Amino acid sequence: MTIGNRLKELRIEKNYKKSDIASALKLPYTTYNNYETxxxxxxxxxxxxxxxxxxxxxDYLLGIDKTDMHNANSEALRDNETLLIDLFRDLNDEGQEIxxxxxxxxxxxxxxxxxxxxxxxxxx
Numbered sequence: 001m002t003i004g005n006r007l008k009e010l011r012i013e014k015n016y017k018k019s020d021i022a023s024a025l026k027l028p029y030t031t032y033n034n035y036e037t038x039x040x041x042x043x044x045x046x047x048x049x050x051x052x053x054x055x056x057x058x059d060y061l062l063g064i065d066k067t068d069m070h071n072a073n074s075e076a077l078r079d080n081e082t083l084l085i086d087l088f089r090d091l092n093d094e095g096q097e098i099x100x101x102x103x104x105x106x107x108x109x110x111x112x113x114x115x116x117x118x119x120x121x122x123x124x
Contacts, residue, residue, distance in 0.1 A: 003047070004038035006061050010054045011036070014086070024089060025049060055085070 001009075011021055022032035034040035035050075042050065042061075051058045088099060106112045 001063055002038050003042050003061050003063075004036045006063070007036045007050060007054075010056065014054075021053075025053060053089075 011018065018033055018036065019029055021027075022029045025032070031040070035042050035046065047058050047061055051061055088096060091099060
């Protein structure tokens with residue numbers, strides 16, 4: 001299976017259109033389409049971008065990792081965590097910053113914090 005095939009497979013699993021991915025990654029539609037159709041080779045920088053975006057390893061995209069590993073972490077994400085990531089990725093930079101601050105506020109309030117030993121501090 002080629003890198004383009006894996007990109008297409010991952011995109012379809014997420015129910016995204018090519019234009020959704022191109023927009024999210026700030027690529028021209030034709031550039032993303034050329035990656036997915038194997039018209040253009042994916043360079044190492046874009047390989048890392050795609051792996052991070054889809055939450056897979058670069059080895060998975062390259063076909064080196066023969067397991068069907070759709071998560072770069074050893075522990076699979078729960079459905080609500082995957083939903084949160086998908087929603088977060090749909091936000092622009094300002095929206096992402098607001099979402100992060102809202103989550104920090106919920107945790108720092110203590111009312112919704114799962115573990116009492118975790119405290120988030122504002123970055124300088």
